[in-house]
Amino acid sequence: MKKILKYINSMPFGFSMKHYQIFGETSSKMKDSALMxxxxxxxxxxxxxxxxxxxxxxxxxxxxxxxxxxxGQDSLLKARAIDIVELLRKENIEKVFSLGVGGAGLEYFIKKLIPEVKLTCADYSHVTVERLKKVFTESDAIVEFDMLRADWKETSTQYLDEGSLCLMYRIDASFSDSEWCKIFSELYNAKVEKILIIPTGMLTMLSVYNRKSREVKWFFKKISKLLCGYVRTKKRFESYWHGLYSQKILILGGLEGFFLTRK
Structure with missing residues (x-):
């Protein structure tokens, strides 16, 4: 019975919904009243x-x-980095191109644990990139990069050749379903061989209930919410690379991730 309930709670079908958050006084400075x-x-x-x-x-x-x-990080960041480094060594990966790095806490630990790996950190926020250039001196490169406007064939040649991994850590909310399908299609066409995507989380029936309950509370308290992207079920994630990449599900520092290999 527990297995059945767990299966039902996992929402074993493709489903996405909008993700909202509150940021207090900072909200008024957001473009288009959204974090997008x-x-x-x-x-x-x-x-x-x-x-x-x-x-x-x-x-x-x-x-x-x-x-x-x-x-929004949790306390298992270093443990997650340890698990990722184990994967890098197992797969003989020599270069990592990490997308949407933010504060680069995960990347800091990866580089500390395996300094011989060539690490490129990428983010589309100018402030983030310039700040990281000052502090993350161990990173081999830090670049401003927009995943939707990128020339992935050129990117693949420069950063994602043989022996490389494209790391996508907790950036899933930033893109819609159609945008993710476009990204993975372009990655495949650019012959990007290995990808590790670690979502922020995956929707369950319980998490949908909790999210909607929270939004109702904000409504009655007259707290302004901001659109921060999209959240989805595991099946929805898998649909993005279906037919393009084979997948292996891994647990990395307590979070479920997908290690993808080009078919």
Whole structure:
């Protein structure tokens, strides 16, 4: 019976819904009243303490080492990095191109654990990129990069050749279903061989209920909410790369992820 209930709760079908959050006074500075553009992320990095990136290297290191929960991270970031490094070694991966790195806490631990890996950090927020260039000196490259406007064939040649991994960590909410389908189609056409995608989370019946309950409370308390993207079920995720990549499901520091290999 428990297995049946768990299966039902997992929502074993493709489903997506909008994701909302609240940011207090910072909300008024967001472009289009949403966290869906580089400009809004720039404002969040500059104004909100939970999303700011220190411009002092030692402070940035201390934030990472102390496990300060920024960018919505949990306490298992270092454990997650350890699991990822184990995968890199097992698959003989020598280069990592990490997308939407934010404060780059995960990437900091990866580079610390396996310094010989060539690491490129990418983000579409100008503020994020410029701040990281000051503090994350171990990273081999830090680039401004827009996944929807990128020339993936050129990107593949420069960053994702043989022995490379494209890392997508907790960036799933930033794109709609059609945008994700477009991204994976372009990755496939660009001959990107290996991808590791670790979602922020996957919808269940319980999480849908909790999200909607929270939105109702905000409504009655007259708290303004901002669109922060989309959340979806496991089946919806799998539909994006169906027919393009084979998948292996991994648990990485407590989060479920998909290790994808081009067919």
């Amino acid at each position: 553009t580089p400009e809004s992320w720039d404002a969040l990095r500059e104004e909100h303490p939970n999303f700011s990136i220190p411009d002092d290297r030692q402070e940035w290191i201390q934030v990472n080492e102390a496990g300060v929960k920024k960018d």
